[in-house]
Amino acid sequence: MKQKSVKSTATTPKNGVSRRKILQTAAQAATVGAIASGFPYRFNIVHGAESFRTIGLGVSVINEIQSKASKDIGHRIRGQALGYGAMFGKMLTQNTQYEVAEGYYNDMDVMWPNKVWQPIDTRRIKHWDQISNLAKTGKLTPGSQYGQGDAPFRQLWLDSNAKVTLNGPTRYVTMVPGWHNADSIGYNPDETGRVIDSWGDLMSDEFKGRVALLNIPQIGMMDATMAVEALGLYKFKDKGNMTRKEIDFVIDYLIKKKKAGHFRALWETFGQSVQLMTSGEVALESMWSPAVTAIRAEGVKCIFASPKEGMRGWHGGLAISAKVSGRKLDAVYEYINWWLDGWAGAFVARQGYYMSTYKRSKNYMSAAEWDFWYEGKPAATDLPDPFGTIIIKKGKIRDGGSYEQRFKKIALWNSVMDENSYLVKRWGEFKNA
Amino acid sequence: MARWTAERKKKAWIKTLFSGYYILFIIFIFGPMFAMFVLSFQGRLAGTNFPMRSYGFYWWKKLIEPSVVGDMQGALLRSIILALIVMVITAVFSTMLGMAFRKKFVGSGLLFYMIMSGIMVPGILISLGLAMVLKVLGITPTWWFSALGVHVIWTLPFGFLIMMAVFNRFDHSLEEAARDMGASEWTVFKEVTLPLILPGVVAAGLFGFTLSYDEFARTTQVAGEFNTLPLDIYASFTQRIRPTIFALGTGSTIFSIMLIGLFVLVYTLIFRRK
Amino acid sequence: MDRPSPNFHPGLIGSAPQAPAPPKTGVGIIKRRRGTGVYVTWLVAPSTIWLILFLIVPLLSIIVFSFWQINDQNVMVPNFTLVNYAEYFHTEGFFDPSSDKFLTLSSNILTLWTTLRLTMEVMVICLLLAYPIAYFLAMQVKAFKWQLALFLMCMVPFWTSYLIRTVAWVPMLGRRGLVNKFLLWIGIVEKPLGFLLYSEFSLTLALVQLYVVLCIGPIFFSLAKIDNSILEAARDMGAKPYQIFREIILPLSLPGVAIGMIFIWVMIMGEFATAGLVGGGKMALVGNSIIDLMGTGQYPPASSIALMLMLTMMIGVFIILKLVDIRKQL
Structure with missing residues (x-):
């Protein structure tokens, strides 16, 4: 053969x-x-009843995940990992070219009204009741605070006309909640010389020329707004949906800082943010939490800050193309159920992401792993990443505390604002200043 | 006699000067690749930056193992096949267009700007536009059909302009003579024109190969369900940037230089025998 | 010498030995002209069909989108509105003397201007760097195989994906990069130079390194066609080397220079990825604005910006072609 x-x-x-x-x-x-090279071919594609395609970022579309799913549920699943721009465009304009979209709630404002996805029946989701309240109500624990912006619970429920509604719970949803995380600032303590505990530190003059910011206009803007508010320069009504005046204030402030040489660079991809820190270019930068793990894996000191204002959250999930029906649809539901079952949750946890059905992930993790990744306790043993490389040494502790601590206080969720195109235009001005 | 020697000395000196400049130039364009060569030999627990923490072939081995995200080997193969097809089409089309554009014809101005639009339209939008058109028509985008389509649109103007440079001030008298001796158009082309323009055809094809192999923006929306290499690399940036890509870059550089060496060798052998 | 055979002159395109002009009869010309017409149709037909399918049709859809609108539900609706173009030129507070934006051009135009300025810089540098290389290959290297081999050497970096190459600039130019290490080691600087990376400098450098090879090809072909006998004749008449260069070589190589200019012009005007990876996102090019808009599905404004960019590029190409006639028969 x-x-x-x-x-x-x-x-x-x-x-x-x-x-x-x-x-x-x-x-x-x-x-x-x-x-x-003499290696056994790893993707033993199981000849199942159905074959379907799933697209997403390299966060969830990872060969090992889809091939394990293929093996477990007996369907042929082809994952295609894309960069963010390519993924977004394909999801929005070519829903005949995928069956499952591993998307993000902050894109829902665009995706849902364009009718590219179909309502998902929660009664067909086996572990629906085990999905945490973070996605369903916005409060992980009763004492948590709501974050502003496109929190999943604001983009999740569908009314009887298949319109997004704030009045959950309902039977149908836009997307099944999956992996998520909270971002803040990553810093090298040797370079900063002190603890970073506020978004305002991003703009502190002490670090002039050693700061990097995220260059995705919608999200970069949010980080900057968090900083401006933390410094007490402006009080925003809703940081998840700013007015033109508010956008102007932040951009003008950013332009002033940029002209003073405050920013070393703006970064666009995960890999770039890692490279900025490992190459010693910056002392602190707005950062995604798994990037910190990646930086440490290269032997460079890096701490993930827990700003007192709260972190910025994002939430991904699984959506189904509007074009899928019949037996293929059944197969797709099986895949989503498989995602929620726990193996995949444990897999992404080892990269630092959290899962909506995290209590099920516990079954697939060792006690030491669970304590480290979810409980915020020191690692009892050396811990591997999903591919078997030891990345956490015994005794290390995860920054930002336990899962509950982290998500109790999400200040803001990634969002697309109503004034998005104005924001993009002004962000360009900032870049050119 | 003395003057002749001085002249010769001067010529040799000028040639040395230019050769020196050429070497400096090569160093410049290979500049960033130097760091890449060295860093591809990083040990396992290290990244894409100095200092070197340890040495080894770990990332080179990763090159032939299945990737974490995407499928580098498959993407590489697809990109090479695609680039080869684009190379052939670009060379053939550019030659035909170059031949046609030797004289003005009805609509030549329009066609000229039509060809040139191919490099002027922002790639990411033409990709989106084509994807939307294909969706309306119910055609599935694939790398060997729709991506090929936009790649040729992109490479054709380069090949075409090179052929314009080749045919510029082209001496027609040989062709005329052949025609008057009763040769058919095809024979004239094959026996007279082609040998004269062959380096241009080769260059047009090479530009086609190079530009297609490297193309990212145009491919994003029309690659279908299998990624080309640049799409695959960009997707892998959503994870950590691993030195594997440096091993890939170093590998392909060494491979290309070896191919050039091989070319010189084969060329020398063939023409020595003749 | 390993020059193949007298009638196989790959290195000297178009300067084949003169054949005596054939006697032309009226009938012959008419016959040939008609034949040529059919022949031209066949020559351009495949490319034209390809262009219509993969360029004109998608381009028309972009033009149509640029007149559409995004409603407040984020859905693209068919419409005929000039609002995307109005927004392109619009600056809030342009006519308001109290505004700090008084009489400032719109940010889209300023972005276009930044892109234009960068393109010009890169173009000039590329031409200056590439010309001597093309001259060296065409005039000093005699054997065809070495010409091709040395030209291919210039192309080798191109065969490594530009995504990889741009990432590789960081360990080269960064604070702890090789260049800074070297400068510190020889003691020219006391602390690492920051401007080497994530600056206009690094962006220009990276773009030149990426695209300079595009200039070499066309200039090489123009130079390679210059008949040695003309140069010898000039030399015999006592022309000085710089006179020969200025009066003969340079004018004859202009078509190649123009084509190289067109290559660089369209490449840099449409550039976006390098600005993020090496420029540190500190300069917004038109390509970046388009990407940013497309990243949230704002296709109509993205289309109008793209079409304005295309128009600018088209004007540029038109001007270059007006300055130099690349189809000139000498």
Whole structure:
């Protein structure tokens, strides 16, 4: 079998190409590489009743996750990881090209009214009741505070007309809540010389020229707004949906800071934010929490700050294309149920993400892992990342405390504001200042 | 006699000067790759930055193992196949257009700007536009169909302009002579024109290969369900940037230089025999 | 010498030995002209069809989008409105003397201007760097195989994805990068230079490194076609080297220079990724504005910005072609 696949790859298709043949050739490319190096081919695709495609970021679309799902539920699942821009465009404009969208609630304002996804019946979600209240009501624990912006509970429930409603719970939802996290500031304590505990520190003159900011206009703006408010320069009504005047205030402030040489760089991708810190370019930067783990894995000191104002949260989940029906739809529901079952939750936890059905993930994690990733306790043993590399040494403690502490106080959720295109325009002015 | 030697000395000196400049130039364009070469030999627990923490082939081995996110080997193969097809089409189309544009014809001005639009329209939008059109028509985008389509649109103007430079001040008398001797258009092209323009055709094809292999924006929305290499690399940036990509870059550089060496060798052997 | 054979002159395009002009009869010309017409149709047909399918049709859809609108539900609705274009030129407080934006151009135009300025800088540097290389390859290197081999060497960095290459600038130019290490080691500077990375400097440098090779090809072809006998004749008449260069070589190579300029012009005007990765996102290019808008599904304004960019590029190409006729028959 393997011998045969090598042979057919050798012939380059050119004329009269059949779609299948090329796809085969392409799929076999990986096989050739694997055979050549003597490694067993890892993706034993199970020939199940259905095959479907899922797209998303490298956060949730990871070969090991989809191939494990294929094996467990007996369907053929093809994951396609994309960069954010490509993912967004494909989700919005090509819902015939995927069955599952591993999307984000902050994009819901755009996705849902465009009718690219279909309502999901919560009665078909096996572990629906085990999904935490963070996504359902906005309060992880009764004492938590609501965050501003596109919190999942504001983008989740659907009324009888399939419109997004704030009056949950209802039977149908837009997207099944999945992995999520809270972002703040990452810093190198040797460089800052002190503890960073407020968003305002991002703008502190002590770190002039050693600061980086996120360059996705919608989210970068939120981090900057958190800083401006923390410094007491302006009181915003709703940081998740700012007015033009409020946007102007923040941008003008940013332009002033930029002209004074405050920012070392603006970053766009996860990898870039890691590189900024490991290369010693910045002392502190707005950062995604798993980036801190990645930086430490390279032997560079980095602490994930817990700002007293609260962190900025984001929440991803699984949506179904409006074009899916019949047996394929059943298969897709099986996949979503598989995601919530716990194995995948444990997998993403080892990268520092949290899962909506986190109590089920516990079954798939060692006690030491659970205590470290979710309870905020010191690591009882050395802990691996999902791929087996030891990244947490015994005795280390996760910054930002336990899961509950972290999500009790989310100041703001990633959002797309009503004045989005004005924001983008003014963000461009900031970049050009 | 003395003057002749001085002249010769001067020529040799100028040539040395230019060679020196060429070497400096090569150092400049290979500059950032130098750090890449070294860093590809980082040990396991290290990243894409100095200092070197340890040495090893860990990331080189990763190159042939299945990737964490995406499928680097498959994407590489797809990108190479795609680039080769684009190379052939670009070379053929540019040559044909170059031949046609030797004389003004009805609509030549319009066609010229139409071809040029291919590099002027922002790639990400043409990608979106094509994706929307395909959706309306119910056609599935794939890397070997729709991505190929936009890649050729992108590479064709480069090849075309190179052919314009080649055909500029082109001497027609040889072709005329052949025609008058009763040769068919095809024979004239094959026996007279093509040998004269061959370096241009090769250059047009190479530009096609290079630009297609590297293309990112245009491919984003029309690659279909399999990523090309740049899409795959960009998707992997949502994770940590690993030195694997440096190993890939170093590997492809070494491979390319070896190909060039091979080319010189083969060329020398063939023409020596003749 | 390993020059193949007299009638196989790959290195000297178009300067083949002169054949005596054939006697032309009226009939012959007419016959040939008609033949040429059909022949031209066949030559341009495949490319034209391809262009219509993959360029004109999508382009028309972009033009249509630019007149559409996003409603407050974030849905794109068919419409015919000029609001996207109005927004393009609009500055809040343009006519208001009390506003700090009084008589300031709109941010889209300022972004276009930044892009234009950067493009010009990169273009000039690329031409200055590439010309001597093309000259060296065409005039000093005689054998075709070495010409091609040395040209290909310049192209090798291009075969590493630009995403990888731009990431590699950080360990090169960063505070702890190789260049700073070297400067500290030889003692020119006392602390690492910050401006080397995430600045206009690094962006320009990276863009030049990325695209300079595009200039070499066309200039090389123009230079390679210059007939040596013209140069020798000039030399025999006592022309000085710089006179030969200025009077003969430079004018004859202008078409190649113009084509190289067009390449750089369209490449940098449409650039976006490098600005983020090496420029540290500190300069917004038009491409970045388009990406930022598309990232939230704002396709109509993105389309209008893209079309304005295209128009600017088109004007640029038009001006370059007006200055230099690349189809000139000499």
